[in-house]
Amino acid sequence: MxxxxxxxxxxxxxxxxxxxxxxxxxxxxxxxxxxxxxxxxxxxxxxxxxxxxxxxxxxxxxxxxxxxxxxxxxxxxxxxxxxxxxxxxxxxxxxxxxxxxxxxxxxxxxxxxxxxxxxxxxxxxPINLCRVSPQGVFRPEPDRRYISLIIGGNSRHCRLDAAALKVRVEEIFALFPAADKLVTTSRRTPDEVERMLETFDFADRVIYSRTPKNPIPDYLACSEHVFLTGDSTSMVSEAVSFGNGCVEILPVDYRRPDSKIAAMISHLEKRGLLHVFDGSLGHCRDKIDLQQLLKGVL
The missing domain is CATH 3.40.50 (Rossmann fold)
Known part of the structure; x- marks a missing residue:
C-alpha cells in the first residue's frame, strides 16, 4: 500500500x-x-x-x-x-x-x-500521531541512571514562569540526588528560563537557542523519569507513547483552562498515563501503542 x-x-x-x-x-x-x-x-x-x-x-x-x-x-x-x-x-x-x-x-x-x-x-x-526514533544525539552510558527534563516555551495557550519552574527543578534534583539529570529546551523557551536552567548541574544540557538539535527521542529512550512542561501536545504525545520512563508534567500558566493541551493532559492523567508534578512522583509508566490503535483502520 x-x-x-x-x-x-x-x-x-x-x-x-x-x-x-x-x-x-x-x-x-x-x-x-x-x-x-x-x-x-x-x-x-x-x-x-x-x-x-x-x-x-x-x-x-x-x-x-x-x-x-x-x-x-x-x-x-x-x-x-x-x-x-x-x-x-x-x-x-x-x-x-x-x-x-x-x-x-x-x-x-x-x-x-x-x-x-x-x-x-x-x-x-488520545494523543497526536508521532514518530519517535533516537538519533544518537545523546548516548547514555551503561549502568547510569537518567532523569530528563524537556522544557518547551510560551505560546498562545500558555506561558512559562521561570521562578515557578525553578522551584520544580530544585525539587527534582532533591528527589534524585545520585541520578544524571538531562535537560533540553525548545525554540520557544524564554531567555530567562534558559538562564535559570544554566544554574543547575545537568549531566547533559541542550540549550536550543545555541545548539538547535533535538535530543528528546534519545532522552525518552534512556530515562527512568521524564519531566516535561505541559505546553505542547506533540511533546506530551511522544512522552506517553515511547520509552519506559514515568511521565511527570511540569505545570505552566494556561491562558485558558479549557485549552487543547490542558484538556489532553487532563484526559491522560485520568487514564494513569501521566502525573502532574506537585513535588511527589506519580509512577505513571504505561504507554500508548499507536500502531495497535491504528490496526484495521484502513
Missing part, C-alpha cells in the same frame, strides 16, 4: 501524516501543496460545501506512480486532499479534525481533546 502525503510545510502537521503512513505500514511520497492565497483558501471551504472540486485553487501537485490513499493534516491541505483523492480514485485520510470542511473523508483521525463527533469514518485518538 502506498500513500501520497501532502505537506503544508508545518513540521507538526507533516510529522503526523508521516507517522500515520509509517505506523500503518504504507510506503509514501511526500509532496508540498499550497493554496493560491487567502481567497483561494476561503473558496476551498465554499467549494467543498457545494461539492465542487477544482485543482485550480492550489499549486500543481506531481503524482508519480500508483497510490492507494491521500493523507494530510492542516487546513491548507484538506481541500487539495479531497480533489486529489477524487482525481486518483483513491481513499482520502484527514489527520486532525478538519473543521470547516465536510467530514466526508474516507477516514478522519482526530484527537480526543478536539471533542470530535461520533461518525463511522472517524477514529478518535
Amino acid at each position: 502506498k500513500a501520497l502525503v501532502l505537506s503544508d510545510g508545518k513540521p507538526g502537521h507533516v510529522n503526523q501524516s508521516l507517522a500515520f503512513a509509517e505506523l500503518s505500514g504504507c510506503d509514501h511520497d511526500l509532496v508540498e501543496v499550497r493554496t493560491r492565497g487567502r481567497l483561494a483558501k476561503g473558496l476551498g471551504y465554499l467549494f467543498d460545501r457545494c461539492g465542487v472540486y477544482s485543482s485550480s485553487l492550489f499549486t500543481p501537485v506531481t503524482c508519480d506512480g500508483h497510490y492507494d490513499l491521500v493523507v494530510s493534516a492542516g487546513s491548507e491541505t484538506y481541500y487539495a486532499n479531497k480533489v486529489l483523492a477524487r482525481q486518483l480514485r483513491v481513499r482520502s485520510v484527514a489527520i486532525m479534525l478538519p473543521r470547516g470542511f465536510r467530514y466526508d473523508f474516507n477516514l478522519i483521525l482526530a484527537q480526543e481533546h478536539d471533542n470530535p463527533p461520533s461518525r463511522d469514518n472517524l477514529v478518535s485518538l
Whole structure:
C-alpha cells in the first residue's frame, strides 16, 4: 500500500501524516501543496460545501506512480486532499479534525481533546500521531541512571514562569540526588528560563537557542523519569507513547483552562498515563501503542 502525503510545510502537521503512513505500514511520497492565497483558501471551504472540486485553487501537485490513499493534516491541505483523492480514485485520510470542511473523508483521525463527533469514518485518538526514533544525539552510558527534563516555551495557550519552574527543578534534583539529570529546551523557551536552567548541574544540557538539535527521542529512550512542561501536545504525545520512563508534567500558566493541551493532559492523567508534578512522583509508566490503535483502520 502506498500513500501520497501532502505537506503544508508545518513540521507538526507533516510529522503526523508521516507517522500515520509509517505506523500503518504504507510506503509514501511526500509532496508540498499550497493554496493560491487567502481567497483561494476561503473558496476551498465554499467549494467543498457545494461539492465542487477544482485543482485550480492550489499549486500543481506531481503524482508519480500508483497510490492507494491521500493523507494530510492542516487546513491548507484538506481541500487539495479531497480533489486529489477524487482525481486518483483513491481513499482520502484527514489527520486532525478538519473543521470547516465536510467530514466526508474516507477516514478522519482526530484527537480526543478536539471533542470530535461520533461518525463511522472517524477514529478518535488520545494523543497526536508521532514518530519517535533516537538519533544518537545523546548516548547514555551503561549502568547510569537518567532523569530528563524537556522544557518547551510560551505560546498562545500558555506561558512559562521561570521562578515557578525553578522551584520544580530544585525539587527534582532533591528527589534524585545520585541520578544524571538531562535537560533540553525548545525554540520557544524564554531567555530567562534558559538562564535559570544554566544554574543547575545537568549531566547533559541542550540549550536550543545555541545548539538547535533535538535530543528528546534519545532522552525518552534512556530515562527512568521524564519531566516535561505541559505546553505542547506533540511533546506530551511522544512522552506517553515511547520509552519506559514515568511521565511527570511540569505545570505552566494556561491562558485558558479549557485549552487543547490542558484538556489532553487532563484526559491522560485520568487514564494513569501521566502525573502532574506537585513535588511527589506519580509512577505513571504505561504507554500508548499507536500502531495497535491504528490496526484495521484502513
